[in-house]
Amino acid sequence: xxxxxxxxxxxxxxxxxxxxxxxxxxxxxxxxxxxxxxxxxxxxxxxxxxxxxxxxxxxxxxxxxxxxxxxxxxxxxxxxxxxxxxxxxxxxxxxxxxxxxxxxxxxxxxxxxxxxxxxxxxxxxxxxxxxxxxxxxxxxxxxxxxxxxxxxxxxxxxxxxxxxxxxxxxxxxxxxxxxxxxxxxxxxxxxxxxxxxxxxxxxxxxxxxxxxxxxxxxxxxxxxxxxxxxxxxxxxxxxxxxxxxxxxxxxxxxxxxxxxxxxxxxxxxxxxxxxxxxxxxxxxxxxxxxxxxxxxxxxxxxxxxxxxxxxxxxxxxxxxxxxxxxxxxxxxxxxxxxxxxxxxxxxxxxxxxxxxxxxxxxxxxxxxxxxxxxxxxxxxxxxxxxxxxxxxxxxxxxxxxxxxxxxxxxxxxxxxxxxxxxxxxxxxxxxxxxxxxxxxxxxxxxxxxxxxxxxxxxxxxxxxxxxx
Amino acid sequence: xxxxxxxxxxxxxxxxxxxxxxxxxxxxxxxxxxxxxxxxxxxxxxxxxxxxxxxxxxxxxxxxxxxxxxxxxxxxxxxxxxxxxxxxxxxxxxxxxxxxxxxxxxxxxxxxxxxxxxxxxxxxxxxxxxxxxxxxxxxxxxxxxxxxxxxxxxxxxxxxxxxxxxxxxxxxxxxxxxxxxxxxxxxxxxxxxxxxxxxxxxxxxxxxxxxxxxxxxxxxxxxxxxxxxxxxxxxxxxxxxxxxxxxxxxxxxxxxxxxxxxxxxxxxxxxxxxxxxxxxxxxxxxxxxxxxxxxxxxxxxxxxxxxxxxxx
Numbered sequence: 001x002x003x004x005x006x007x008x009x010x011x012x013x014x015x016x017x018x019x020x021x022x023x024x025x026x027x028x029x030x031x032x033x034x035x036x037x038x039x040x041x042x043x044x045x046x047x048x049x050x051x052x053x054x055x056x057x058x059x060x061x062x063x064x065x066x067x068x069x070x071x072x073x074x075x076x077x078x079x080x081x082x083x084x085x086x087x088x089x090x091x092x093x094x095x096x097x098x099x100x101x102x103x104x105x106x107x108x109x110x111x112x113x114x115x116x117x118x119x120x121x122x123x124x125x126x127x128x129x130x131x132x133x134x135x136x137x138x139x140x141x142x143x144x145x146x147x148x149x150x151x152x153x154x155x156x157x158x159x160x161x162x163x164x165x166x167x168x169x170x171x172x173x174x175x176x177x178x179x180x181x182x183x184x185x186x187x188x189x190x191x192x193x194x195x196x197x198x199x200x201x202x203x204x205x206x207x208x209x210x211x212x213x214x215x216x217x218x219x220x221x222x223x224x225x226x227x228x229x230x231x232x233x234x235x236x237x238x239x240x241x242x243x244x245x246x247x248x249x250x251x252x253x254x255x256x257x258x259x260x261x262x263x264x265x266x267x268x269x270x271x272x273x274x275x276x277x278x279x280x281x282x283x284x285x286x287x288x289x290x291x292x293x294x295x296x297x298x299x300x301x302x303x304x305x306x307x308x309x310x311x312x313x314x315x316x317x318x319x320x321x322x323x324x325x326x327x328x329x330x331x332x333x334x335x336x337x338x339x340x341x342x343x344x345x346x347x348x349x350x351x352x353x354x355x356x357x358x359x360x361x362x363x364x365x366x367x368x369x370x371x372x373x374x375x376x377x378x379x380x381x382x383x384x385x386x387x388x389x390x391x392x393x394x395x396x397x398x399x400x401x402x403x404x405x406x407x408x409x410x411x412x413x414x415x416x417x418x419x420x421x422x423x424x425x426x427x428x429x430x431x432x433x434x435x436x437x438x439x440x441x442x443x444x445x446x447x448x449x450x451x452x453x454x455x456x457x458x459x460x461x462x463x464x465x466x467x468x
Numbered sequence: 469x470x471x472x473x474x475x476x477x478x479x480x481x482x483x484x485x486x487x488x489x490x491x492x493x494x495x496x497x498x499x500x501x502x503x504x505x506x507x508x509x510x511x512x513x514x515x516x517x518x519x520x521x522x523x524x525x526x527x528x529x530x531x532x533x534x535x536x537x538x539x540x541x542x543x544x545x546x547x548x549x550x551x552x553x554x555x556x557x558x559x560x561x562x563x564x565x566x567x568x569x570x571x572x573x574x575x576x577x578x579x580x581x582x583x584x585x586x587x588x589x590x591x592x593x594x595x596x597x598x599x600x601x602x603x604x605x606x607x608x609x610x611x612x613x614x615x616x617x618x619x620x621x622x623x624x625x626x627x628x629x630x631x632x633x634x635x636x637x638x639x640x641x642x643x644x645x646x647x648x649x650x651x652x653x654x655x656x657x658x659x660x661x662x663x664x665x666x667x668x669x670x671x672x673x674x675x676x677x678x679x680x681x682x683x684x685x686x687x688x689x690x691x692x693x694x695x696x697x698x699x700x701x702x703x704x705x706x707x708x709x710x711x712x713x714x715x716x717x718x719x720x721x722x723x724x725x726x727x728x729x730x731x732x733x734x735x736x737x738x739x740x741x742x743x744x745x746x747x748x749x750x751x752x753x754x755x756x757x758x759x760x761x762x763x764x765x766x767x768x769x770x771x772x773x774x775x776x777x778x779x780x
Contacts, residue, residue, distance in 0.1 A: 222565055231567075240470055241569075243472065245472065246471070256470060257470065258470055259469050259470075259471055259628070259722065259723070259724060259776040259777070260469075260723050260726070261726045
């Protein structure tokens with residue numbers, strides 16, 4: 001089967017939802033487009049939309065490459081995707097509530113108890129705690145890929161602190177600035193209200209008795225790779241961007257130090273991991289956390305988004321069970337399928353993975369950002385053998401999946417346009433109800449043939465259009 | 469506003485002003501040493517170290533007191549925390565930490581300054597090169613202040629930036645005046661000869677007020693008038709009176725319901741230069757007067773830190 005091309009069907013004809021864009025590309029002189037691309041680069045540099053790469057020279061900032069050809073999704077397809085995302089995130093939140101309360105899914109034997117209870121991300125401090133709207137993951141980034149068969153598959157769930165939404169917003173702003181005429185040709189559904197929806201979602205997470213909740217965004221600080229996004233979202237929502245040292249616990253509440261004296265904080269959109277949140281409860285060496293935060297959280301006087309312990313649901317070893325969760329909690333069939341996944345902790349799966357290692361993608365169950373993964377078909381024999389040894393040493397730490405040939409989208413490469421592989425990360429917000437803006441972040445692997453779209457590994461981004 | 473953010477903005481502004489002050493002091497010093505006998509020359513060379521309280525640190529690193537050594541230590545030495553390059557580094561670091569709470573123009577100004585300093589070749593900062601460098605520092609400070617004034621929202625960020633700028637400037641003016649008076653040791657009616665004239669002119673130039681003096685007094689340069697201009701003349705933007713006007717205004721705008729001690733002291737300092745008489749100041753001792761002012765400014769800085777900016 002051929003790789004799915006987002007713009008053209010198998011007979012080479014442009015798909016209806018791409019026609020307007022294709023015609024514009026054909027009409028526009030190449031120099032004009034090239035000039036616009038240079039302008040985009042300049043603008044991004046000036047605005048400072050950069051990210052820091054771990055392990056790079058300290059403080060090094062790079063630009064995430066931005067591709068000026070948008071990825072287009074027809075409205076009908078998006079409606080179906082949105083239904084599937086809503087279903088999946090609802091089930092995941094139901095699952096998190098369940099495992100910290102009645103544990104019915106474990107008692108029913110749908111998911112092995114040890115899979116959940118011995119998971120490093122399972123947090124006993126959360127047992128029995130009542131959260132507003134029973135929401136644990138307020139902001140979810142669900143990674144989707146389109147396979148050769150033209151269907152979308154869920155590659156992974158990011159339920160804790162998914163990043164990238166700032167690029168979705170900035171990419172749109174950039175496209176409207178560079179190519180206003182494109183937006184006149186067809187109606188592209190807006191995404192600009194995302195910060196307002198996010199704020200609404202965070203306010204809905206506040207302790208119920210608080211009337212006008214104060215929301216803050218907690219960042220590890222300027223050296224974090226996603227600091228730009230933290231600052232950007234805080235600014236867009238009009239909330240304070242705080243660091244651990246700005247907050248303190250007193251008399252059962254969380255306060256921030258302001259020039260006008262202490263101000264109470266009700267909701268913390270935290271972009272730091274569980275382990276660093278509170279040196280009294282978790283890692284004692286954390287200098288970016290707030291001592292005593294967890295005890296205030298447990299007493300219900302402050303909300304955290306996402307909740308502590310939400311990571312147990314987006315762990316790659318939990319992922320294979322999500323379709324079962326949907327059936328168990330919602331009595332529905334999953335709308336969005338999973339990618340078939342082998343769990344190396346199962347002897348029969350491990351055997352199969354070892355036999356077919358060169359065809360598979362192998363991931364660490366706790367890994368993210370494209371670190372610590374093996375892409376079999378692209379690996380050298382030496383790398384394969386090294387990874388084989390790592391899996392043998394700790395099988396439970398790995399899962400394997402068939403190598404999906406991600407769909408391609410036309411992309412500027414040098415002076416030409418060529419197909420490059422893309423994925424899609426929509427952002428799903430759960431407050432009193434589940435909401436999202438149409439589309440999401442499209443990431444693109446800029447190397448020919450590459451399937452790795454992560455920005456830390458040389459990926460770029462595109463604007464994503466949902467069109468009527 | 470977050471105390472941490474206000475603190476960064478306050479210090480960022482202080483450090484830019486401090487870099488400018490240092491450039492002014494060094495610029496005048498390098499001109500002054502061309503004149504006078506060796507004892508006076510030595511006093512003039514010592515003055516920048518006395519003003520910045522760094523004589524001891526200087527002699528730990530340098531045996532000879534020369535203009536070159538002064539420039540090396542007070543402008544370029546990265547191990548001297550009050551050197552110009554350190555102030556510029558520090559200002560940029562503070563700006564980096566709050567770059568989303570200041571305007572992009574402010575950030576770009578400080579960042580561009582920092583990038584140029586990083587690319588600096590110390591070997592070229594001698595002789596005429598030194599003067600070019602010092603002028604450039606002054607220009608970057610003017611630019612930063614103008615960009616800030618022209619772009620930032622009138623809110624707490626603006627207030628704390630102004631507070632930092634003018635408290636630092638007042639501190640600097642008081643120190644320059646105090647030390648120079650000590651070097652020249654005039655009596656109230658002293659008119660002095662050509663050399664003295666040159667020194668007083670230099671002092672006025674170091675605070676950009678030679679032309680103002682001419683306009684206001686149209687007369688010989690008398691020490692008591694210089695003091696009048698630098699302390700009490702609120703039309704002169706580097707005088708203590710003008711700085712305390714700005715400090716008090718910024719304090720008035722700061723929204724603080726808690727600790728009032730900083731505001732109270734700012735008002736006291738303001739009153740001290742508003743209802744004052746230069747003859748009386750001289751009668752009681754100019755040095756004592758300026759020392760009191762400096763002590764109180766220092767105390768004001770501590771109170772601002774405590775009341776609004778949190779512990780450092």
